[in-house]
Amino acid sequence: MASDTERAATADVARGDVGGDHLLSHRTQRRLRRVFLYVVALVVATFVTIPVYVMVVIAFQSPATTFAGGNVNLLPSEVTLRNFRVLFDTTLTATYFRNSLLVTGGSTLLSTAIAVTAGYGLTRFDFRGKGIAARAVLFTYMFSPIVLAIPLYVVFFSLGLLNNLFALTLALSAVSAPFTIWLMWQYFQTVPIALEESAWVRGASRWRTVWDVVLPVARPGYISAAIFAFAVAWNDFTMARVVLSQDEKYTITVGASLFLDRVSIGWAETMAVSLLISIPPFLIALFLQNYLLQGFSVGGLE
Amino acid sequence: MSTTRERTGGARSLTERVDSTTLLLAVCLVPLAAFFLVVWVVPILYALGMSLFEAPVRNPQFVGFGNYVAVVTDDGFVNAFTNSIVYAVSTTVLSLLLGLGLALAINQRIRGGVALRTLMIFPYLLPTLVVIFLWKFVLDPNIGILNQYLVDWGLFEEPIAFFSTLTWAMPAVVITSVWKFASFAFFILLARLQSIDPDLYERARVEGASSWQAFRDITFPHLRGAILIILLVRGIWMFNKFDIIYLSTRGGPLDATTTLPIRVFEIAFEQVAFGQATALAGVMFFFLAAVAVVYFTVFTPAEEVTG
Numbered sequence: 001m002a003s004d005t006e007r008a009a010t011a012d013v014a015r016g017d018v019g020g021d022h023l024l025s026h027r028t029q030r031r032l033r034r035v036f037l038y039v040v041a042l043v044v045a046t047f048v049t050i051p052v053y054v055m056v057v058i059a060f061q062s063p064a065t066t067f068a069g070g071n072v073n074l075l076p077s078e079v080t081l082r083n084f085r086v087l088f089d090t091t092l093t094a095t096y097f098r099n100s101l102l103v104t105g106g107s108t109l110l111s112t113a114i115a116v117t118a119g120y121g122l123t124r125f126d127f128r129g130k131g132i133a134a135r136a137v138l139f140t141y142m143f144s145p146i147v148l149a150i151p152l153y154v155v156f157f158s159l160g161l162l163n164n165l166f167a168l169t170l171a172l173s174a175v176s177a178p179f180t181i182w183l184m185w186q187y188f189q190t191v192p193i194a195l196e197e198s199a200w201v202r203g204a205s206r207w208r209t210v211w212d213v214v215l216p217v218a219r220p221g222y223i224s225a226a227i228f229a230f231a232v233a234w235n236d237f238t239m240a241r242v243v244l245s246q247d248e249k250y251t252i253t254v255g256a257s258l259f260l261d262r263v264s265i266g267w268a269e270t271m272a273v274s275l276l277i278s279i280p281p282f283l284i285a286l287f288l289q290n291y292l293l294q295g296f297s298v299g300g301l302e
Numbered sequence: 303m304s305t306t307r308e309r310t311g312g313a314r315s316l317t318e319r320v321d322s323t324t325l326l327l328a329v330c331l332v333p334l335a336a337f338f339l340v341v342w343v344v345p346i347l348y349a350l351g352m353s354l355f356e357a358p359v360r361n362p363q364f365v366g367f368g369n370y371v372a373v374v375t376d377d378g379f380v381n382a383f384t385n386s387i388v389y390a391v392s393t394t395v396l397s398l399l400l401g402l403g404l405a406l407a408i409n410q411r412i413r414g415g416v417a418l419r420t421l422m423i424f425p426y427l428l429p430t431l432v433v434i435f436l437w438k439f440v441l442d443p444n445i446g447i448l449n450q451y452l453v454d455w456g457l458f459e460e461p462i463a464f465f466s467t468l469t470w471a472m473p474a475v476v477i478t479s480v481w482k483f484a485s486f487a488f489f490i491l492l493a494r495l496q497s498i499d500p501d502l503y504e505r506a507r508v509e510g511a512s513s514w515q516a517f518r519d520i521t522f523p524h525l526r527g528a529i530l531i532i533l534l535v536r537g538i539w540m541f542n543k544f545d546i547i548y549l550s551t552r553g554g555p556l557d558a559t560t561t562l563p564i565r566v567f568e569i570a571f572e573q574v575a576f577g578q579a580t581a582l583a584g585v586m587f588f589f590l591a592a593v594a595v596v597y598f599t600v601f602t603p604a605e606e607v608t609g
Contacts, residue, residue, distance in 0.1 A: 037410060038412060044400075051439075122331075137603075142538045144541075173341070206326050237430060237545040260435075260438075284427065289423065
């Protein structure tokens, strides 16, 4: 008993409950701090969750139910796919979605491929100006998409590439590549050269070594790079808004952004489309969370 | 250029090896160079060129730095610049504080911490458009739940159209942005916190340090670098942010939330003055370059990638 109290007291000392007036016992103070922590966590959890909850509920309720009476009804009483049906019947949502998938898939592949090759090359080969290259990559990483979008618009305009999904794919890769390159550049440095050397000594060609030894080891790196490139392209509004101007070419973000101006589309359908746009990122968060966090630890994502 | 690690071992001849290495080098670096040339270097140089012309697309007239003078002396410039700073500073500082508080809390290993960490990914991964939809709904004057509660609790006399009043538009945009971007600071700081050796705290404990002293002498020094990076990088990105503001307020009401990126867009696509738009983009570019100098003295990229 006595030793227990003693231990608790030592722990309190360590946690800093010494000095000053002791109106409360150490244990109460510690409990209070614990309660405070949980309150903070709860408030943040609520702050984060409520808008998402609102989205899900409204997406699956008919507007009549949601807006019955004066107040918004947020305690679900029905599940209906009506909003999704309206969305697909009266808007080009399916086309927008397909365009987004095409552009995002293309840009993820392109950005990751460039990052892997460039990252390997920059790590394993020495040349003058590497420091400058590093600065250039990071500088472009901080670049404002809108400041890049204007020149790209002009260049695409003079090449007749406006309204072209391939041009948008290139533009989006321009936004994501600086970070994916940086990430792979750092990642390859954690792959010991000894791994490759032992393969060379055994007679494997450099190419084979890259394919059979380096790439498997670097997998977590390029998965986080791909997630980042995916997020940039899927979330993008700026580039698509500037490069595209035809309804059938719009990506889901640009297409859906017009819904609020349309009479036939209300909040119910807007929340339904929001949910659709959110599904791919949600799946990533669910399955690839750890890779995503790896990306953060390398120096942040946009 | 030369290869660092040449080995003559193996069955192949040296020349063969060098050839395949050179080819590998080419495969690695040529796409990179080509890509940067096509999507970065050429457009930016082209734009810098355009910024020296009046009506550069149809009937170019060389005006030297006239466009720069015009956009900087324009009435809207000071307002847009001020708004950019206000927006960047407030969103960055609030995101940092929120992220830091939560990272410290979760690092105490509270129950449900893992679930909370997962929850924090959602705002970050939700596309900006969705975030705007959600907050426009939550803050809506007629149906928004926040307005409902604020009026019910007597904090406000009547509902407020947050995104379209002069006083509230900027705070509403800031809240929306912080909601989305606090996780950025949170994840970086949490990663740093979790990399601190627990023995350090144990030793401090044995020596009788208070928890404030432990924070000041152990936690904070470990976080300082990360905090600096967050302030700089997040600050730069928020200064440059276009989509969140454009989608929520289009820069309005009047020019209350017009920042420099919004102005660049307006000048380019509403006034169709590409010379001036690229000049303003150029001003932002040079401003960014100046901040980058600070950034590169804090953060030394060359050490990170050649060490």
